[in-house]
Structures are given as C-alpha cells and as structure tokens.
Amino acid sequence: MIIHAVGGYEEVGKNMTAVEVGRDTIIIDMGLRVDRMMIHEDTDVHTLKEHELRKIGAIPDDRILDGKHVVGIILSHGHLDHIGAVSKMAAKYHCPIVARPFTANIVSQLLQDDKQSNKNVIPVESRGSLGNFQFEFINVTHSIPDSSLVALYTKDGDVLYANDYKLDPHPTLGDTTDFKKLTGIKPKVLIIESVRVREQKKTPSERIAVMMLQDLFFDTNFDFDCLVSTTFSSHISRISTLIDLSKKVGRQPVLLGTSLCKYWNAAMEEEIVSEDVVRIARRNARQKFLKEAGDDRSAYSLIVTGHQGEIDAVLSRIVDGKTPFHLTNRDCVIFSASTIPNPVNVANRYKLETKLMMQNVRMFKVMHVSGHASKEDHRELLRIVNPEYIVPSHGEFDMISSWGILAEEEGYVVGKDLFTVKNSQRMEIP
C-alpha cells in the first residue's frame, strides 16, 4: 500500500491524498488553498486554468499520480479546502466522485458554477466500493453537515482518513460521532489532521457556542436596536442557532448574502434543516430589503456574510456605506467566528473593525468554538482505533511534525510508526 501526499501536507488548505493498492488508486479530497488566491489581487478562480492555479499554489500538484489507475474520488465533507479543486482537476480522472448527500449537493453546484458536468457526482449515504477499495463514511462532528471520517478496507489493510473532525459529545444539529463504527475499526494507517494538535486541551462542544449566544440574546439589560450576526456560511448548525434565538427574542431572522443562501438552500434540499427562513442572495433584492429594514431596525436580526472582513461581503458593504442601511452605536455586530490566522484576513478584519469603531458600533467578538480536534480529541481517537501507522496531514510542516509529540506519548516512534511526508511525496507502508 502506498500513501501519496498530494496536497495539504505543507499548508492549511488544498487537501488531497491518494491511496494506492495493487493496480488501483483512490483519491480522498481535492481542495483549494484559499489564501493563495487572496495574495493575487486580480485572481478569479473561475477564469484560471488548472496549470495556472497549480503554479500559484492554489490547487494540489497531482502530477505524482500521472499514469495511476484512479478508480474514484471520495470527498470527506463540503469545505472548500477539501472540495474546492474538484471543478478544476477531477474531470481528467474520468471516475466517480462520491460524497455524502450534503457534500455531493455542494460539489455539484461548484461544478455547475464552473460550467462543468456533475454527472460523475454520486451521493452515497454510508458505504460502497470502488475498484479494489471498499469505503465507508463514518459520521463525525465538525462544523458542516455530513462531515465524515473515511474508512478504506483493502486487501493490504485498512485506512482511516480523519480530516476534519472533533469529538463533540453535544452537537446541536445532526448526529454525534459514530463511536460504534469507530470501535470496530483497527486501521493499518491513520491519516489525520494536524491543525490544532499542539493545543493541550479538548476542543469545546458546539453547545458552548450556543450557550454564549443565548446569554447574549436573552440578556435583558442589553439595549440595542439592530442586531447583525456573521458566521461561516457553511456552518448550518450555528446559523440554525442564530435563527432560533432571533425568533425567541421576537426578531425576524434574515439571511443576507450569496454564499449564506447557497449553503442554507442545500441544507434544506437535503432535509438537514426544515426552517424556511427569509433569504436574500441577490444584491438588488438586498438593497431593497435593507432600505426598508432601516425604518424598523429592531424588528430584524440580520445574519450576514463577512466574518473575515471580505471586501465584497454584506457586512463590509454595510460598513462602507454601500447599502441604504447604516449602523450606529445602538447596534451590535456579533462575530460568531474566529479570524482565520492569515495576514490577509487579519488586515481585512482590521479594516472592518476599525470602521466599525469609527462608527461606534458595538462588537461581540469570538462568540465561537472551533470545529477542529485538539490534542486530547486526537488522543481519544488514537486510543479507540489504535492504528499501526500514523501519517499526519492537513497542516504546515511544523504542525505536522508536532503530531510526533502526541504519538510518542502514546508509544509510537517517529520515523518508524509515524511518518511525516511533504506534498508530492509518497510513503510505502511496510
């Protein structure tokens, strides 16, 4: 068995791993590196060709798979750093693209947006087979619906792919981690994320975020007019919480922004949520709504795009005076998201927050918990599945190398049982 580290082994982004057994190869995830798009001002992912995106480091360099017989592409969940390169790279493999329903829905849309066929996309509830591989999706908690660990069962041993996850005992939407399935697996190789392996704690449950938001929404001493919240557009459970709390305090929730509406629509189509909330995606309709909302500010709870200070998102547009709606010191902005630690995001958030401060708008920052496993989540998973070999993935090289500390605490030996590989390297499993 050979593990090919195609992308995401030197960065947080553009995840792509391939597993080769006998004459067949299977690909797991095919992601975009968003921050590499951001450093090139005029870059539009839709117009750039594969080799151009590869050159700027925005998509994985998959030339190490040339000549391999690829039997399928499995997508673990619907975040762009796991599926965002499908519309650029997948066609040439002429193979099925399997994903759980919500993920399949999202990737189908991405293909359509990019004028590609989505006929190869196959929604799969739980398991199937592709060439030499039996595969199975194992439900896990993260920050987007239908997040999964991916198990591969092969004649040379089993592989467990654990990108991205946390072990949340109290998810607020969807099922909790499928420990029953997990305890039945004894993988030869565990491929596992490294984003927060250095943090010596367990990642807090989503219910902690819910509780903090509750305390804010239900605080009778807070007096304010308009309430504006912003979070990750794909974080359906968080958005559900914001909608639910808004209603409970007698305000009409309204989703504003293209991507917020896109992900919510997908969640409704897949019957993950039943809430038919007001959604306004298009700019003209938004302008019209915001003009009216300005006259009845305390009637609404706006849920908007723009948590990273993205220049064209709804929140930035409001703050820049590009809408008929203006914020004052009687208004609150809730950032139910962390700043993704990248200087471009930091600068965008700085610009946004400086303008909010110049307008005296109240801010509630970091009303958020992460969706990524910390060191003690990883230890828990490690003890449950007890793999023979560990291949850390999804991180900069120093994050990946930090996995060695945990592994050695649990009796593994770096270089013998745990292998650190870089993009474009391959690891032959003994």
Add this chain to the structure above:
Amino acid sequence: MIIHAVGGYEEVGKNMTAVEVGRDTIIIDMGLRVDRMMIHEDTDVHTLKEHELRKIGAIPDDRILDGKHVVGIILSHGHLDHIGAVSKMAAKYHCPIVARPFTANIVSQLLQDDKQSNKNVIPVESRGSLGNFQFEFINVTHSIPDSSLVALYTKDGDVLYANDYKLDPHPTLGDTTDFKKLTGIKPKVLIIESVRVREQKKTPSERIAVMMLQDLFFDTNFDFDCLVSTTFSSHISRISTLIDLSKKVGRQPVLLGTSLCKYWNAAMEEEIVSEDVVRIARRNARQKFLKEAGDDRSAYSLIVTGHQGEIDAVLSRIVDGKTPFHLTNRDCVIFSASTIPNPVNVANRYKLETKLMMQNVRMFKVMHVSGHASKEDHRELLRIVNPEYIVPSHGEFDMISSWGILAEEEGYVVGKDLFTVKNSQRMEIP
C-alpha cells in the same frame, strides 16, 4: 468631593482608593501587589515591615492620606489585591474595617496570620454609615463569594465603586447581580476597573466553565486513572463544581493544600457551601494521604493548589517527586484557571508544564472563564447607572486610558467627564 488614587492606578494589584467629603475620608480596598513580592526571591510578606513593602512597590503608598480623618475602611471582596495590605497598613488608621461576612472572615484570618488584632473587622450584610458616609454593598458576580460593588451616599453626591465584577446572568453559586439596587443609583462618580475594558465582548458566564468541565468529566471515551484539578483557592463556585462533578462520576473529591482548605473552611463557616468535603491542609497529612491514594488512583479526584506553577504548591510538589504520589500518561491534569500574565507566572507554569510533558501527563488547559468585566459588560453597567463622572481604576496606565474609548463611544469626554489619574494623585470632583 475628592477622589484619592492611592494604589492600583498604575498596575493590576494593590488596589486602594479614598474618598474625601467634608472633613471625613473613607478608604475602599487595601490590596497587595503579589507580583512585586515574586520578583524578590527571599521576600516573606509576614516578616517585612510596611515601609519595606512600600519601597518594593508591594503595598500602596498611602502617604497622600497623611493628616486625613479616616472614618473607615470598606473592603469590596476578598481577593488579595483588594485586602492583602490590611494587616500591614490598617492599624494606624484606628478605624472600623467593614466587609461582607465572607470577606470579613478572610481578612480576619489574614490579620491573625500576621499576629494582628482583628477586633476592628466588622461583618456587614448590606449597609451602614461611617462618618459623613452612608455605604451599601450591592451584590455582584465575580469569582469569589460576597463580591460587591460599593455605593457611597454623601451630601456632595454618590459614588459607585465597581472593582471587581462581571455581569453574569447565570452564576452557579450565590445570587446574581442586584440589578434592582443598581437601577436605583445615579452616581456622581463611577470608579471602575479597567483590566479587560479593551476586550470587545461580554465576559462569558460561569456556567460556560461548568459546561466545559461537565463535557470532560462525563466523556465516556476518555480513559484515565487519576484526575487532578487545580483552580484559584478562593473560587468557591468553581471548586463546588469540581466537587460536584467528581461525585457524579463516582470519585471521591479531596482538597489538598493550605489555601484551598482555608478558603473552603471560610465558605463553610459563612454557610455559603454546605458540602463537607475531605480537606487536607497540612503537609504531613497530605503525604500520608497521597501515599495511600497511589494504590487506588482511580478512586479519587484530587483538587490541588498550584495552577500558576507556584513552587511550593501541591501540584508542583507532586510533579517534582516530593510526594509519594507520581503521575503517568494515564493521568490527567485540569487547569481550571488562566495563567496570570506576568513573566514570573509564565516561567513557573512553563517549568511545571515542561515537567508534566516529560512525564507524559495529559493536560487540559484553560478550562476557565474570567471573572472580570469586558468592554460590553462595562457598557451595560454604564448605561444602567449613567454616572456624571468616570474614574477608571485597577489597571496599568494603558488599560486605564483605554476606558476613554468606551466612554467616548457613550458620549463622555476624556478630560472633562472621565479622568485618568495615577497612583498618589487626587481628583477634585467639580
């Protein structure tokens, strides 16, 4: 009316403020600056005299009160940076020391420990008068029982002293903030802490800490032998939570360490808690207990001193091999406290954590929420009490000056309605 900024106006520590009306002066708080003790290796607070402690900056320099007619000392709550200098400085004022029962209990002990009389200490439930001053304790949420805002009613106008507090809608022990009293006050001067005024959020409720600890204690996937928790010795509600959760998972909670036992005893005496938990203060008894506990590690949940890595605390002693009890990679240490940001604490925690890592012990860090108001708690209080003047206190000069940003957002003018004063300065209220 004159406000005398005696201590705590250039540092986090040694808080002391005096208010002069007519011929009478009243003192609020009389604290110790613990980090100034720490930089002097051989310093023992018990043996040092007042002028020596003043010279090293450990206690307030109260010489600006020379000649004043001091009619009383009011203590807002029982933390050392608010009461730790009483045994060094109070005697010379020959006046009553009033405090709510738990605080009075603690300060009486401190006086006894320092071979001082505690006859002037007067427990007061709610209100009283001292010279020209009517005073009232207003219950507030913080991180120690009987925390209070202090209201002074005088002929020249009223003063509200708001050190330390947060506005927690869901305290887990004791009453919530007495908003009924607060809404009845319209102070001329608000003296208010600055520790976290720069943080653009509301401080999370104590129930968030409880929830995080619950998720950890009740996680059936975690497997471990011994469980060791450490938190602030005076944080009775947190300790109650740890005791309660320990019992719920079938482990015997045991408090280990002098100061943990001292504060818990005080809380029992004042009927704040009814839990009669096993407490072992003395070193010999601890050694004996730990020897036995080593044979039945999973029966206990140890709650110990040492969250800042203090060298002589129980946790450091265990880790340094000075007890018969040793930790392994099957054991967990829960830090239900943040590191107080001071290089000496940072170094002590670093030493402690490095040793824990060398012993492969699992750590859960930052299972904690702060007890100090953030910017949006302050804004809430400000709007409720609507003071004429603001005097920020309790902070380094840059923290204090940051209060100006919030005040200006709310319509105050720095230098006209808000005054930044430094230690040993006085402010005449117009």
Add this chain to the structure above:
Amino acid sequence: MIIHAVGGYEEVGKNMTAVEVGRDTIIIDMGLRVDRMMIHEDTDVHTLKEHELRKIGAIPDDRILDGKHVVGIILSHGHLDHIGAVSKMAAKYHCPIVARPFTANIVSQLLQDDKQSNKNVIPVESRGSLGNFQFEFINVTHSIPDSSLVALYTKDGDVLYANDYKLDPHPTLGDTTDFKKLTGIKPKVLIIESVRVREQKKTPSERIAVMMLQDLFFDTNFDFDCLVSTTFSSHISRISTLIDLSKKVGRQPVLLGTSLCKYWNAAMEEEIVSEDVVRIARRNARQKFLKEAGDDRSAYSLIVTGHQGEIDAVLSRIVDGKTPFHLTNRDCVIFSASTIPNPVNVANRYKLETKLMMQNVRMFKVMHVSGHASKEDHRELLRIVNPEYIVPSHGEFDMISSWGILAEEEGYVVGKDLFTVKNSQRMEIP
C-alpha cells in the same frame, strides 16, 4: 500660553499642534494619517474633500482652532504625517507656510499635485518671525533632509517642538544635530514625540545601516545576478548609500518609481545631493528599461519603490509579472526598511514576500535603522534642554502615557509637569 493638541495625540500620524500666545496662534505641522486612507479601498486623497477626510480620520480635526488668529504654519520636516494635510486644510488660514528648503520644495509639489496654489509656501533657512512668535529651525538627525526641531520664542516663554528626531552622532548625509543651539535653549514647554519612548536603548546611528549594506554589497562570496533594493523614497541618505555602494561594486544604479524620483529630484534641486543618477519615473519608460535590463541583469543595481508591499509600487509589479523583468533564485531583494506596524502593511508585505518565496528569490530583510528617538535619546535631549513642562505628542495614547515613566525618572511629576492630552484638547500652561 495654550497648547492645542489638534492631531497625532491618539495615533501615529496626522500630526498637528497649535500654540496660542496672546491674540496670535501658530500651527506646527499638518499631517496625513496614511493608514486611515489604506482601510478605505477606493479612497483617493486627491478627490476627497476636507470634511470627508476628517470624517474617516485621515486628517486632523482642526475645528478647535475656529476663530483663532492663525499667523503661520511651520513645517518641521517633509514626511507625509507632518505635511500631508497642507493641501487639504491650509488654504483657509490665509497665512504663510514656512519650512526649510527641502521641506518647502516637497510641500509645494504636493500643493501643485492637488491643484492648489503654493504661493504661501516660504522657504526659510533658519529663523524668522510670525505675529507674536519668533521661530527658529534647529537642525536634527532623522531620516529625511532638513529635519528640524522647531523653537518658538514668545513673551510667555519658549516652546521646543521635537517631532521627529534622533540624536545620531554619525549621520551619513547632512549635518549632525545642532547641539550648540540646543544648549542655549531653556524652553518652558517641550512638545516631543512618543513613538519609541518605550524602547530602553539609544537608536542606532545611520552609519550602522551603511555598514550592514556595505558588508552585503562587498561580500565576495555572495553570488547573484540582479540586485534590487527598496527603501523609503524620502530617505535621501539611505538612497545615496545604495547608489554609492552600487557604483563601487561596478553596477549601474537606477531609481525606478514615481515617488523615488520625485524626492531625489527635490534633493538635487536643493543641492543636498549632487549625484545625477539614472531615474525612471514613468511606467512606460520603466517597462522599456526593464525589458532591456533583463538581458544584462548583472549590470544593474535597481533601487525601487515598494518596501511596504504597496500594490502599485515597482517591486510588486515586477513580482506580479506586470513588467517584462522577472526575478529568479539568482536574484536578491534588499529591504532597507522596516514594516510599518499596521495590519494593512503587514498583509501587503506578506503577499509580496510569499510571492518572492514562491519564485525562490533571496531576501535580505531589516537592513535598516529607525529615525526615531528611543528612550535614551529622549533622556539626553531632556537633560540638555531641561524644560519646565513636557507635553508628549505623536503616538497612540499608551505611547504618550509611557513618556511619564521617563519623565518621572528624571524628576518630573505626571499631571503637574507632564501633561497627557488627546486630540482636540487644549492645555493651558501655568
């Protein structure tokens, strides 16, 4: 005598101070806050009106001077944060704008660029009088030619304005600080910058930067093709050093970029430099030159704009492939500048450096020393001029408040001898 803190007392930028004596008021400096421009994407300083720039905090709010009889505007030196608002705000005062020749040259150009008359700009070598004020320029070392402390001699006492300066014993262009004049002054009020007062050192001499550049240029073991340097366009002494060293190693220096050429031209007109180096300001000419230079890469030493990663500067354009000239791993980029600590600059530099790394280009960062006084330069000046009162300026509020530490070490008392004022406040000197 009244000191009006118009701008620069809450930020690094838009410096403007006014001194009122009797019926006359004089203004010193009238600067732009560049980072406030940067957070507004589409902002063009040329098209915005005064009240718009004031609203976004880009220029000082001088409405506290309404009704004052302003007799003149004195400019201390030619940096934008000291002169950049002249073209927006000065006209309404109908008064002379006096500055030393290089500064006058620069400000005249700015007025012309903004379609304003420059007839009020009066170059002054050393001294003069305006209304009730005698003024004198005292040469000082900084990072732009003709930098000066400004002395005002009035019937109510003298004022020394010390923004910006360092005390460099070995400037590499122009005279050193005029200590002879300085020792003759005993100002009542010292208005002094705060940018680096917290740094416990003396700022290194410019010759340190020269020496580091020498070691790099003369290192025979370095092998490379093209050499690209970038520094502040107004830093004429540093540019002279780069030109001089380039020639000594047999490479043709070429200045590329509009602002580099503009400042160098001014320096030549004022006979500060005699070096008639090749300068290419216009984009078309640059493209043509760069096309040819590509064929003979080791013949040139390019000195370009773009040290902060500015998107339209020459360095960014080269790196983005917008010129016919491309860098490789045989080329070096020297950053003879620090990153101005502002998230927008940090992000721009990050983008630039990431692209340089993706092209394998060698970087030499921080080949630079600051032009701002550190704590020990300030102490030296303080002891020489021994002012009665100190008014710290030019800094965020916490920098300004840090001046108090130094002043108290030297026997001043904060609140009595040293006053911290904020924008739009006035200080009556006793």
Add this chain to the structure above:
Amino acid sequence: MIIHAVGGYEEVGKNMTAVEVGRDTIIIDMGLRVDRMMIHEDTDVHTLKEHELRKIGAIPDDRILDGKHVVGIILSHGHLDHIGAVSKMAAKYHCPIVARPFTANIVSQLLQDDKQSNKNVIPVESRGSLGNFQFEFINVTHSIPDSSLVALYTKDGDVLYANDYKLDPHPTLGDTTDFKKLTGIKPKVLIIESVRVREQKKTPSERIAVMMLQDLFFDTNFDFDCLVSTTFSSHISRISTLIDLSKKVGRQPVLLGTSLCKYWNAAMEEEIVSEDVVRIARRNARQKFLKEAGDDRSAYSLIVTGHQGEIDAVLSRIVDGKTPFHLTNRDCVIFSASTIPNPVNVANRYKLETKLMMQNVRMFKVMHVSGHASKEDHRELLRIVNPEYIVPSHGEFDMISSWGILAEEEGYVVGKDLFTVKNSQRMEIP
C-alpha cells in the same frame, strides 16, 4: 556511513552527533541543555549523576551508541551546549577528546571542576586522525575563540559539521572564516545548525556591535556616573571591545564575576588576548572592591556577569542590594547580549529589569549581534561546499524542518537529499 543523531535534534542545547564508518565511530560535541537544569530549582550539575541528568533531559541520551567502537570525541568550540556534558559522559568511552587549544583549555577546567581527569583532552591546532577518520578544524567566525567547522575525511566520503558559525567578513578578534579550506571540500554530508535558518537575512558582523558600543561610549552628550556592562562570559571579542572602549574614555575596566574571569584567563593562557585587565572572581574580593568603587564611581567601567538575570550573578547581586555598591539614575547598564528565548530567562530578566526600573537606572538593551548563521549565511556556505546530503541539526523540530525550505530553493529534495532526524535516530547515508 551512518549518522547518529544523539542530542540537539529536538532542542537548542545538548548537541551530540556521532558518525560511524566501518567499525569505528567518532563523536562530535557533547553538550548540556542548560534550560533543563533551570526548570529544576535545586539541581546542581556537579552533584547529579549521568542517569539523573539524562532523565531530566539535561544531557544527551547516548545509549544508541552502546556497543559502538568510539575512537574519539571532537569538540567544535567551547560553548556549554557543545561541551558541557563531557565531564558527565566522556569517561566511559576511554578515548581521546580533541579540541582546538582554547576549547581544550575550557573543557579541561570543566573536568577539573567536576573532579574528573583531563588526561584524555588533547589540544589540536588543525588536523589529525582517529581510527578510520582524518579530521580537520576549519576556522570560522562565531562568538567564542577557536570556533571551528569540523571536517571528517573517510573512505565512505567526507562529512562537514557546521555547528555553530556565522560568515562574518569583519571579525574583531581572531581570523575570519577559512574560505580557502572550505572551497577545497566537497562533502558527502553536511551536518548543519538550524537555530536561525528561518531568518531571511545575513547575520550582521561583530563590527556592528562594536560600532553601536562606540557610539554609546563616545557620546559626549551622555552624562552618567557609573557604567556597568554585561555580556556572555565566553564572548572574548565583545569583552575586548568593552575593555578597549572603557580605556579610551578614561575609565578603568574591571571584570567582576567567576565565569567572566575564568574565560578571560583561558584566553590569556592561549594568547588570544594580551590585555591584562583587572579581574575579580571571588565574592569577598568583589565586595571589597565594590565598597571602594562606590566612592569613585566615574573612575570605573564595570564588566559583570548577569546578562540573563541569573540570580547569583554579579549584576543581580548589585541590584538586590547584596553588595556595598548601589546604582542610581546617574548610572547606566549596558546589556550587550540578547535574552535567550526561554521563559525562565525571560522571567529572570523581567525581575532584574523591573528592579533596575524601580531604582531608575538607565538601560541600554540589545547592544548585540548574534553569532549564529541566518538563512543567507547558510545559502552562501551551501553554494560553496555543495554537499550531496544535508542533515540539519541543532534546533527544535520546527527549526530543523525549516531547513527544508532553503534546501529546496537550492535544488535539494526533502526526504531524498535532506533528512530530518530526531534524537536517538540514525540515518544511513546511501
């Protein structure tokens, strides 16, 4: 050929590498990890046994060399992280310990201090042979005399060991790097330090430090009484500079402190310096001298131990009032050293500096340049010696892994030409 990574491959400290060729093994360096001593309060390196020091991670774990035929120990230079474990570990190897004269002198003393025989220590000027190995010392610039790269010539190819060095074109004491020898070497394996490989610059020359000190000593505007400097005790060139400058300004230089005197004595014995300066090692003599010096403060320039705030060093003792000599605001302390970035040092320096500030003493910090190669020094060496394989050493794992970035820029492939190994691992060279 096998490279054994014994120590220093997961930390900055306890460097030890072994090279095995045929039946013989040679060891290069045998260092102490000082920070692991510091986290254990009561630890005394003299009294601890080898297995105890190994357990706390203070010395390398050399059990991977069990059974090897070790033919010699070569020491590259005299810093403790390269020679400090010799007295604990070397005896059992019963083999020669070769080093250049200054290093040999220092290690002989260490052995004597530890009651060990130094009969195996053999000073070697330049080259020799041990078993299957020819070795050669190649002079290099660093921050201690007789610093060397070590070349091994073997039948299986040559090894160049490059710990620690920088490429300084202008060393101020001793010869510059022996480029002539270097250009003659084409090593199969380059073992090279990683401490500063991430810094995108060339490390400044020692003459930069000299120049900064000159500007300070010769500044006629500075007025002060006593001058106290502190630097690394083994940094003979820096100490020479301080002595020289002190004399030039008419002050008597005096070395105070045990380790300062020890290293200076060694430098005199080896005829590296000829300066016979006053040196006072013993505490009693120091007390006597300091009592007298207090009466004639401006006559002396004290050069003392204590740059890291070490509690028992001379500077800490002066500041703590443990000597008859006291500092005032007329005195200056020059830190001609950086703070070694470790929380324990940071805390010690914080304590020291806080006390200095409380005594109003002037500080000049960071009058220093590093002795370690930055990224561009490494690139220069890499291009000169052009090794077949690279093994980064001397760093935490993330520093070591950062070498990969540079190597890949220069055409190497991580995992194929560059190997990252951890302590106790071995690398078979193809």
